[in-house]
Amino acid sequence: xxxxxxxxxxxxxxxxxxxxxxxxxxxxxxxxxxxxxxxxxxxxxxxxxxxxxxxxxxxxxxxxxxxxxxxxxxxxxxxxxxxxxxxxxxxxxxxxxxxxxxxxxxxxxxxxxxxxxxxxxxxxxxxxxxxxxxxxxxxxxxxxxxxxxxxxxxxxxxxxxxxxxxxxxxxxxxxxxxxxxxxxxxxxxxxxxxxxxxxxxxxxxxxxxxxxxxxxxxxxxxxxxx
Numbered sequence: 001x002x003x004x005x006x007x008x009x010x011x012x013x014x015x016x017x018x019x020x021x022x023x024x025x026x027x028x029x030x031x032x033x034x035x036x037x038x039x040x041x042x043x044x045x046x047x048x049x050x051x052x053x054x055x056x057x058x059x060x061x062x063x064x065x066x067x068x069x070x071x072x073x074x075x076x077x078x079x080x081x082x083x084x085x086x087x088x089x090x091x092x093x094x095x096x097x098x099x100x101x102x103x104x105x106x107x108x109x110x111x112x113x114x115x116x117x118x119x120x121x122x123x124x125x126x127x128x129x130x131x132x133x134x135x136x137x138x139x140x141x142x143x144x145x146x147x148x149x150x151x152x153x154x155x156x157x158x159x160x161x162x163x164x165x166x167x168x169x170x171x172x173x174x175x176x177x178x179x180x181x182x183x184x185x186x187x188x189x190x191x192x193x194x195x196x197x198x199x200x201x202x203x204x205x206x207x208x209x210x211x212x213x214x215x216x217x218x219x220x221x222x223x224x225x226x
Contacts, residue, residue, distance in 0.1 A: 008158045011133055015162040018129035019171075023122045031114050038115035038178055046181075049188040052076040053195070059085060060199045068092045068203055080104040081192070094197050101193045105186065112182035119175035123167040130163020 024032055059074040071089050075082045084100035137155035 005154075006158065006161070008155065011155050011158040011162055014133040014136065015126060015129045015159055015166060018132060019122055019126045019163075019166065022125045022129070023118060026121055026125075027118050031118050034111050035115040035118045038111055038182075039174075042177065042181060047078065047185045047188055049192055052078055052081055053192055056081070056085070056192070056196055060196065063200055063203045068200075080189075084193075085196075088200075094200060097197065098193065101189070105189070108182065108186065112178055115178045116175045119171045119178070123171035123175065126167035126171060127160075127163040130160045133159025133163070 027035075055074050055076040059071065062074070063071045068089065069092070073082070073086050073089055075085075080101070084097045084104070087100045088094065088097035090096075134156040137152045137159065140152040140155070141149055
C-alpha cells in the first residue's frame, strides 16, 4: 500500500478548511479564543496540588497556633487559591474561601465546556465537508477524460476518508482530552478545599448569613433572645 496515494492537498483543503471555517461561523471568535486558551493549558504546567497543599499546611499551622486574627497569607503561587485564602483571612470566614472557590470553579467550567462544545461541533462538521468534497469531485466527472474520471473518484474517496479521520481521530479526541484534564484538575482543587475547610473549621468559624435563612448571626441571636 502506497501511503502517498492518501495525500491530496485539495481534498484536505476542502475538509479541514471547510470544517474550520464553518466551526468559526457557528461558534464565533470569542469561543475560538477561549478554546485556544484551553488548548494552551493542555501543554502548560498542570495544577500542582501537592505543592499547594504543602504551602497551605503552613497557613493551617499558623492559624491553629496563633488564631485567624494574627494570620498572614501564605501564597501558593496559584492565583485562585491565593485569592480564596486571602478572602478567608480578611473575612475570618470559611464561607469566603468556599465562595471564592465556587466562583473560580464556575469560570473554569464555562471555559472548558466552551472548548469541548467547539471541538464537538468540528467533529460533527468534518464528515459533512467530506461529503462536500465528494460532491465537488463527482462534478468533475461530467464530460471529462478518463484520467479526470479516475482523479475524481480518488478525490471522492479521499475527502470522505479525511472527514471521518478528522472527526474521530482529531476533533473528538481533543474534546475528550480537554474534558478529562478539566475534570482531573477540578477534583484535585475540590479535595484541597475540602481538606482546608476541615482543618480550619474550629479556628475559622463561618460569619455572615446563616445557611438557608438569609439572616445574620447577630439577627439570629436577637431572634433567640426574643
